[in-house]
Amino acid sequence: QQQVKQSPQSLIVQKGGISIINCAYENTAFDYFPWYQQFPGKGPALLIAIRPDVSEKKEGRFTISFNKSAKQFSLHIMDSQPGDSATYFCAASIGGNDYKLSFGAGTTVTVRA
């Protein structure tokens, strides 16, 4: 079974809107939380990552929010663009690195123009 639960499975957002993807975990030993973006026919690519010593990290239009007590983290895509249409995977690992990542099931985001 997956150690990281991701929701929703898919979402549709209008251009300019906000996309929000949520992930939850149980293993408190996890200490590194990356997000990967995958376009059809391509391999996943690292988008942004966070460690539990901060509650938020922002890179351009992408923001990770992290709630350690709730064991949840989320990805927010601000001002969503059609080019953001992809599948997004959250992941978690132990040891502060991306050696053995446990991936969520993925969220397919469709941005309508």
Next chain:
Amino acid sequence: DAGVIQSPRHEVTEMGQEVTLRCKPISGHNSLFWYRQTMMRGLELLIYFNNNVPIDDSGMPEDRFSAKMPNASFSTLKIQPSEPRDSAVYFCASSPTESGGGQYFGPGTRLLVL
């Protein structure tokens, strides 16, 4: 810079045949990962190498699967004999370090076992 290179990109084979998937990691990366992606099970880590040495193969599903990394620029994933349930996209990824530098994925090999 060339990214991670995988071959073949597509493979169709019959049940019972041997399948060999190949990967060339990014030069200078010392960690290499093999993943399997299916709709049912998502993205699963099969095996991880560091400096050409297998570190963790706990994700390898069965003895029918084996992986080697004879040198820093080449790795293979072999399935013998193949079964229809092995049909999936297999990704190879490499990483410069273990410390959060991100994994760089190849384009994947789409395997169909009939």
